Amino acid sequence: MSGNRFNAFQDHGVGIGLRIPHYEHIFSRKPVVDWFEIISENYMCDAGRPLATLDRILEQYRVVQHGVSMYFGSVTAPDPEHLKRLKNLVRRTKTPWLSDHLCWGSVDGAYTHDLLPLPYTWEAVERTVERVRMVQDYLEIPVAVENVSSYAAFTGSEMTEWEFLTEVVERADCGILFDVNNVYVSAMNHEFNPLDYVNAVPADRVAQIHIAGHSKYEKYILDTHDHPVIDPVWQLYARAIERCGPTPTLLEWDDHIPSFDEVHAEAKKAQRFLQPHATELVRAAK
Amino acid sequence: MSAHANVSTTPPTNRSLMDLAALQREMAAAVMQPLTPDENMRPTMPDGRSTTAVAASFIAPNTRLTAFERLEIYNRQYWYRVLGALAEDFPALRAVVGNSKFDALSIAYLAEHPSRSFTLRNLGSKLPAWVAAHPEHTGRRHRLAVDMAKLEWAFVEAFDAAELAPLTQRKIAALQGDSLLTLQPYLQLVALHYPADDLVIELHRREKRQTSEAGVAHEEVSGAQTAVPRLRPRPIWLAVHRVDLSVYYRRIVREEFQTLEAIRSGSALGEALDAGFIGSRIPESKRADRVREWFGDWAEFGWICAG
Numbered sequence: 001m002s003g004n005r006f007n008a009f010q011d012h013g014v015g016i017g018l019r020i021p022h023y024e025h026i027f028s029r030k031p032v033v034d035w036f037e038i039i040s041e042n043y044m045c046d047a048g049r050p051l052a053t054l055d056r057i058l059e060q061y062r063v064v065q066h067g068v069s070m071y072f073g074s075v076t077a078p079d080p081e082h083l084k085r086l087k088n089l090v091r092r093t094k095t096p097w098l099s100d101h102l103c104w105g106s107v108d109g110a111y112t113h114d115l116l117p118l119p120y121t122w123e124a125v126e127r128t129v130e131r132v133r134m135v136q137d138y139l140e141i142p143v144a145v146e147n148v149s150s151y152a153a154f155t156g157s158e159m160t161e162w163e164f165l166t167e168v169v170e171r172a173d174c175g176i177l178f179d180v181n182n183v184y185v186s187a188m189n190h191e192f193n194p195l196d197y198v199n200a201v202p203a204d205r206v207a208q209i210h211i212a213g214h215s216k217y218e219k220y221i222l223d224t225h226d227h228p229v230i231d232p233v234w235q236l237y238a239r240a241i242e243r244c245g246p247t248p249t250l251l252e253w254d255d256h257i258p259s260f261d262e263v264h265a266e267a268k269k270a271q272r273f274l275q276p277h278a279t280e281l282v283r284a285a286k
Numbered sequence: 287m288s289a290h291a292n293v294s295t296t297p298p299t300n301r302s303l304m305d306l307a308a309l310q311r312e313m314a315a316a317v318m319q320p321l322t323p324d325e326n327m328r329p330t331m332p333d334g335r336s337t338t339a340v341a342a343s344f345i346a347p348n349t350r351l352t353a354f355e356r357l358e359i360y361n362r363q364y365w366y367r368v369l370g371a372l373a374e375d376f377p378a379l380r381a382v383v384g385n386s387k388f389d390a391l392s393i394a395y396l397a398e399h400p401s402r403s404f405t406l407r408n409l410g411s412k413l414p415a416w417v418a419a420h421p422e423h424t425g426r427r428h429r430l431a432v433d434m435a436k437l438e439w440a441f442v443e444a445f446d447a448a449e450l451a452p453l454t455q456r457k458i459a460a461l462q463g464d465s466l467l468t469l470q471p472y473l474q475l476v477a478l479h480y481p482a483d484d485l486v487i488e489l490h491r492r493e494k495r496q497t498s499e500a501g502v503a504h505e506e507v508s509g510a511q512t513a514v515p516r517l518r519p520r521p522i523w524l525a526v527h528r529v530d531l532s533v534y535y536r537r538i539v540r541e542e543f544q545t546l547e548a549i550r551s552g553s554a555l556g557e558a559l560d561a562g563f564i565g566s567r568i569p570e571s572k573r574a575d576r577v578r579e580w581f582g583d584w585a586e587f588g589w590i591c592a593g
């Protein structure tokens with residue numbers, strides 16, 4: 001597997017999200033896992049069990065940090081305390097790159113703890129680029145921004161989501177955490193063709209890929225990370241790998257979490273697209 | 287599925303002139319406004335404007351959902367998330383006041399104190415004081431509810447707060463009346479109206495909250511109402527602390543509690559001991575022995591650190 005400068009040229013294979021219900025299994029069985037993704041915020045405390053356990057994981061596994069509250073698109077500046085804690089954690093985990101979302105979620109110091117969509121405007125491009133650059137300079141490791149699932153679009157938008165993503169990552173000179181499930185969810189909610197998105201994303205900047213399951217409602221799809229990956233999402237993944245080459249891939253499963261083995265088996269399905277003979281399989285999946 | 291993006295069909299003349307800061311303030315205000323009792327978005331904004339008009343001013347509809355309905359998804363998601371987080375951290379308070387009263391209490395609290403932190407861990411930081419000041423939200427068992435809120439917040443702090451290097455036995459032996467000390471940050475001092483510590487342990491056990499490997503593993507918050515036994519009021523002084531990464535509740539006497547509180551608020555050791563024995567019925571002749579015992583415990587648990 002070949003890396004790029006946005007994932008520090010790492011050959012990470014297929015990982016899964018580290019989740020509390022799986023700790024016991026991981027410590028007692030020591031399963032072979034290419035890598036774990038952690039939610040940074042869960043370990044940005046001062047001491048105690050979360051950090052002690054993380055240290056045990058770090059002894060045996062490669063860990064990549066993924067954040068949920070940097071809010072690159074928020075107009076209010078990030079809390080300096082947040083940045084300081086994040087940097088301390090980066091030193092602890094030695095994460096080769098770090099990701100957070102292309103969204104906003106707090107304003108004037110009040111936090112929604114949600115990943116709220118941005119209007120795709122030039123003003124938002126500028127604001128977001130400034131923030132990504134600032135965080136990347138401060139942390140001194142490559143930063144990747146992740147496309148989110150969204151349920152609302154804005155009347156003020158001046159471009160498509162993929163155009164917006166491209167403008168941001170090119171101007172900020174950062175990587176992309178490309179979430180193909182989010183592409184699918186947003187395509188359904190906003191009535192565009194998800195392949196247009198996958199075909200437009202700057203492939204040389206994709207540091208990592210997320211795959212996940214979701215919930216379908218009558219009138220919209222929610223990104224709930226509580227199901228296996230559906231076939232149309234595997235097809236988008238296949239196309240993404242075809243364009244980006246083998247890329248560190250991670251399965252997200254956050255709710256109704258099944259056994260470790262079940263989650264790991266679901267993640268490992270990605271390997272068939274990453275193997276040397278993958279091209280044929282990619283064709284088969286179409 | 288159509289191959290075009292919705293955004294490209296919006297004529298430029300319809301575009302909102304709202305800047306990013308204004309959009310985020312407007313959207314956050316709508317998203318964080320409490321839902322109606324039927325869990326829908328409210329028809330009016332806090333300032334009296336129509337939510338339908340506000341939503342339409344910056345959100346585009348699609349073929350299935352209006353601007354109002356699209357914004358409502360975020361409004362609901364916000365409340366489900368923060369209410370869920372609070373219910374996870376305060377299961378015993380929820381059991382004491384009852385599930386529906388707890389929801390109303392949480393909504394009122396969060397409307398007044400929305401999260402000011404990047405982490406949901408701190409969501410309940412102001413809840414103990416808020417519950418104490420709002421008996422109308424707790425019902426008949428107000429003082430027990432206050433106890434629960436205090437204890438469960440102390441649990442959150444004791445679980446992952448900082449740990450300093452404690453004083454060694456030798457340094458403790460050399461302490462003087464004017465020595466300034468710092469308490470271990472994870473040590474929480476909680477005065478209760480009821481022996482609520484046993485009840486919290488029991489309720490957390492029933493909620494299957496286990497401080498197993500690496501975290502507090504929360505089961506899904508259940509909708510079932512948990513029965514709470516009657517308790518007789520009786521003052522309890524509690525040190526909530528951490529041993530081998532697990533949280534424990536240790537009952538201490540009032541004098542020890544007062545001494546620790548005085549140390550925490552910055553008093554030198556001599557003054558802290560004087561404050562500790564205010565109103566004490568422990569005879570003067572026995573006090574030195576008691577203090578020696580406390581220091582033995584503090585050394586064992588690593589509660590005191592250099593000032």
Ligand SMILES: [Fe+2]
Nearest residue numbers: 146179210252
């Ligand atoms: Fe994702």
